[in-house]
Amino acid sequence: MISSIIAAALVQTRPPADMQPVATPFFFYLLSGLMIVGGLMVITRKNPVHSALALIVTLLGQAGLYLMLYAPFVAGVQIILYVGGIMVLFLFVIMLVNLERTQQEKSFNKQWAVGLAAAAALGAMFVSVYVKGRALFPELPVAPLEGENTQRIGSMLYGNYMFAFEIASLLLLVAIIGAVVMAKKRI
C-alpha cells in the first residue's frame, strides 16, 4: 500500500538520463523487509483474515520491487490481479466460512520440525547458488528500459510467447468450466 504511493510519487517510471532513482537501496530494503515480515505474518497468524491481509502486504511489496526494476506494467498487473482480484476473493471465502474452529486449532502441527528443516535446506540452497553463481550473474546496473515497457511486454506475449500465452488462457478456461461444473448442482 504505502509502497505504491511512494512509488507513484517518487520513483520515476521514465527516469531522465541525468537523474538516479531516489534512494534505491533504502526502498529496496524497506520493501523486502515488508515482504519478509508480511510472509512471516501469513504463516504465524491464527486468524485467517489477518493472514490474508499480511499476504496482501507482501504482494504490494512485490509490486513495489517490480516498480524499482522499471517494470511498471507488471507492478500494475500485480496490484490489479493479486491484490484487487484474487485476495479479495480469498477474503470473501474466508469470511463466508466459519472461523470459530480455526481459532481453536493449533496453527502448527507436529511436522513443524520437518518444515523448518525443509526451509533451512531451501535457504542454504539459495545462499550457495548466490555464492557460487556470482560469476554466472555479473552485477550489472539495471538498465532502465528505453521507452515503452508495456509495449515490449505486449509484443513479447503476442509474438515470441504466443503459444505459451494461449495455452495458459486455455488452462484458465478449463479451470473456469471445472469450477462451474463442481459448484453448480444442475446445469
Place this chain on the structure above:
Amino acid sequence: MNDPNARVSVESIPEEKPFLDASELVINMGPQHPATHGVLRVILKLDGEKVLGLECVIGYLHRGVEKIAENRTYTMFNPYVDRMDYVAAVSNGLGYCEAVEKLLNTEAPPRAKYIRVILTELNRLASHQLWLGTHALDIGAMTPLFYTFRDREEILKIFEKYCGARLTTHAFRIGGCQYETYDGFEQDVRNFLNFFTPKIDEYEELLTANRIWVRRTKNVGVISGKDCIALGVTGPVLRASGVKWDLRKAQPYAAYKEFDFDIPVGENGDTYDRYLVRMAEMRQSMRIIRQAVDGLPDGPVMAKIPKVLKPPVGEIYHSIEAPKGELGYFIVSDGSTQPYRIRVRPPSFVNLQALEVMCRGALVADVIAVIGTLDIVLGEVDR
C-alpha cells in the same frame, strides 16, 4: 416456525439445503430497523442473501387496547381506537362507531354517513400515500416519499379543519358525527380532488414504468388467492391476488351502497400488482369522494342516542374495509356502561402472518419489499 403443520393449505416449497455448507447466518431485522415500519422484528435465517426461513417477533408496541376497553365506557374508548392504525385513524373510528351503533340498534343519519364516507375515503388516500412513500423508500426510490407527504398534507389539513386533529382524529362519535362540516368543507374537498388527480399520475410516472421498480416488484412476494384466503389476508393484498372482494361492496356499510365504484383486481399477486391495485384504489376512492360531496344530503349529523350508553346484553361483530383490509370489532355487552369485552380484528396482524409464505426462497431485499407491500402498521399489529 418450520413445522410443516403450520402451513398445510399452502403449497409447500421444498426447503433447499444451504450450499457448500457455509454457515447459516441468523440476523435480526428490527425492532430498530429503517425498513420494518416501526418495531417489527424479523428473525431471518439466511444462506448468503437467500432467506431460508423467517420468524416475526411482534408485541413491542402492545398497549393492551382490548384490556383498556373493558375499563372504559363506550364513549371513552372511542379515541383509543385511533391509536391502533394511526395512519388510518378515521377508518378505525368508523368501524368502532358503527359496531356500537349496531349493538345499540340505531343508525347514523344520512348526512353523517356521507361525511363519514368522505373522511374515511380521504383517510384511505392518506394511508395509501404513506404506504407508497415508505414502500418506495424501502426499495430505494427516495423521491416519491416527499411527493406523497406533500400531498398527504392537504388531506391532513382538511382533517384538521374538520375536527382539529391531524393524525388521531377521533372524527366520529357513536351515533353520527360530533361536528357539522365547517364552511367551505365541500369546496376544500373538491379542490383537493382537483389538486390530487394529476398527482397520482405523477407518482405513476416516477414508478410504474421504471425498469428497476418493475424488476424489484414483479414476481416478488407472490401469493395466490387461495393462500390469501387460507391465511385470512384481506384488503389490497387479497385483491391483487385476483379475489374480487371488498367489504364496501360485499357487505356495504355507511353509505357505500349509494356510490358507484369499481374494485380493482390484480392477477399475479406479486408486489407490482399490489402496487397497481393500490394506485387504482386511490383513483376509485376519489370517485367515491366526488360522488359523496356532490350528493351530500342535508339534515342532522347526530342520531338521537342517550347520553349514557348502555347497550342491551348481547354481542356483535361488525367489520369494515379499512385501507389495510378487514377491520372487525367484536363487542360483548353486559348491559352496563362499559363493554364487557372488545375484540379488534386487526388486518395488519393477520396480513403480517403471510410474510413468511411470501418470503420463502426470496432474497433479503425482497423481504424489505414484501414488508412494505403488506402495508402493516405496528400500532395495529400489536395493539
Place this chain on the structure above:
Amino acid sequence: MLNYITSYLDKSVQMTPGQAGNLFWALVYILLVFGGVSLAVVCMNWLERKILAHMQIRLGPMRVGPHGLLQPIADAIKLILKEDIIPANADVAVFWLAPLIILLAVFSVYCVVPFGPTHAITDMNIGILFMLGVSSLGVLGIVMAGWASNSHYPLIGALRSSAQMVSYEVAMGLAVVSAVLMTSLNATGTGTLSMIGIVQAQYAQHVWFVFKFFPLGFIAFGVFAIAMVAETNRAPFDLPEAESELTAGFHTEYSGLRWSLFMLGEYGAMIAVSSIAITLWLGGWMRPFPNLLHGAAFDLAFSLFPALTFFGLAGLTFYSTSRMPKHPYFRLQTLGLGVFGALFAVIGLILLIPPVFQRVQDIYWFIAKIAVFMYLFIWYRGTFPRYRFDQLMKVGWKVLLPIGLGVLVLTAIVGVMV
C-alpha cells in the same frame, strides 16, 4: 534550492513535476490536489443535499449560514467531536485500518489524474492501469470494515460490495481497454496507457473517444458510466450500504471521524472514476470543439469561460443576497452571503489576468466536466430505486460484460479496417 524550484517553471519544461523529477513541485501539486479534492468533497456534500432536496421539493440545509452554506463545516465539527465507538468484539486493528485503506486507495488515484497537460502530479507509462489497480484496492477496505465490525449487517454489506466491485471491474476494464485501443489507431500506430497520452491522442485524432467509431465509443463509455456507478456504490447500485435493508451496510458500526473517512472515500472515489471517464472518453482537459472552432477569436471566447462562470456564480449569490429576509436577525447571514458573492467576483477578476487564465483553462474544463458527472450521480440517487443483488449481478455479467466484449472486438476490427 531556488534554482531547483524555479527550474520547473521554465517554459521549456513541458512535463508534470513527477516526470520532471522535481520533488518540490510534486509536493506542491500533491497538496493542491489533495486539498482540492477534500474541498470538493465538502462542496459535494452541500450540493448533494441541496440538489437532492430541491428535486424532492424540500429546501435542504438552511440554518447554518446563508442557505446552509456552512452546514458541511458544522457537520465536520460534529463528526470530529462525536464519540468514536469501536464495538466490543471488533477486530480493533483491522477496524482501525479499514477506512484508512479506502482513503489511501482513493487519494492515490489522483496521482495520475491529468487536470491539464502539465497539471498532474505525475504521468505514468501505465497511468490507466495504475488507476484501475489502486481504485480496486478500495474494496479491500470495505471488506475489512465489514469483517472487522463483527456484526451481521456489515458482513453482508461487505460480501455484497466485494462481489459487486469485482464483477463490475471486469466490465469496466473491458470498456477501458477499448478506449485504450483507440489511442493506438493514430498515425504512428502506437497506443498508450498514460493518462496524458490518452488525452493527447484524442487531440491528435481530432475527436473525443466517446464519438469515435460512433456508436462504439459511445457504447463503451456507457458501459463504463454504468460500471463506475456500481464501483462507487452509489444509487441505484448502493446495495452495500442499502439503508433500508442493511441499515448502513459495511459502515454500520462506524461512527464519528472514522465514519466520515468512509464518506470522504466515497465522494473521492466518485470524483476519481469520473475523471477516468473524462480522460478516456470526454477529452480530458480539452475544451469543447478544440479542432472545429479554433482560431484566435474562439480561443479567447473559450478562455473567458472560467471567469464568466465565476461572475455568474457571483451574480447568483448577489441575487440570493438581495432576496434574503430583511429582518435584522438575518443581517449577519446576508452579509456573509454578500461576502461570498464578492469572493466569487474577485476570483472571476483574477481569472481574467492573462497569465492566469492561460494556465487555468485546462483545469477549468476538467473540473466542469467532473461537475456534470457529479450532478448525474446526484440525479440518479434522486430518481432510481435500488437494484436487488441478483439483478445487479445479472446486469454486470449478462449485460455489461458481453456488451463490453463486443465493443472491444468491434473496435479492434473497425480500427484495423479504417
Place this chain on the structure above:
Amino acid sequence: MAEDPKPPDAPKPAPDAEAKAAAPPAKPATPAKPAGPVPVAWDSPLTARLKEQFGSGVEPLTYLEQNYLQVDRASVSPILQILRDQDQFDYCVDITAVHYPNRERPFDVLWILYSFPHNQRLRVKAQFADGESVPTAVNLWTTANWLEREVFDMFGIRFEGHPDLKRILLPDGWKGHPLRKDYGILQQDQEWVQINLGIESGQ
C-alpha cells in the same frame, strides 16, 4: 396504565349478564331496563343439517341479524370441519375468547367465519373450562396460527395440536394472561417495575 377505579381483581358487577350469557338460549332479559333484542332461533338448510347430525350439541341462533352457532365443546372440531368443507366457510376471520369467571365453564371461544361464495358470516361459539384444551383450527385455516397464539397469550387457553403455541404479543416471561377478568393490572405493573427498574411502584 391509567388508574383503575375498581379493585383490580373484582369482575364486572354484572352477574345477570353472566348468568344469561352462560345460558344464551332466548331467556327473556332480566327485569332491568332496556329490553333489547334477544337472540332467536335461526333456521336454514345448514342448521337443519347440523341439527340432524349433532342433535342438541348445536344450537343455531341469530341476534341482530347475525347468526351464530352455540356448540357443544365436544363437537367443535367436526362442526368446524363441516363448515369449511361442505358449507364453504373458507375464510376464518377471527378466533377470540371471552372470559366469564363466575361460570362453571368460564371461557367462551369464538370462531368468526366467512364464506366467500355465499357472502355470509357465521360465528361458532363454545364454552370451555379453565385448563381444558380447545381443538386447534390450524389444520383448517392457516390463519388460525397467530390468532390462536393470541388467544393463548391473552387468556391462557391451550389449543391442542397447535404447531407452535407460545406467547405472541407479550414477552415470553410474562406472568398471567391479561384478558382474564381476574387479572390484576396494577399488581402486574408494580411487580414488573420493581423487578425491572428496581424502584417502587410505577402507579
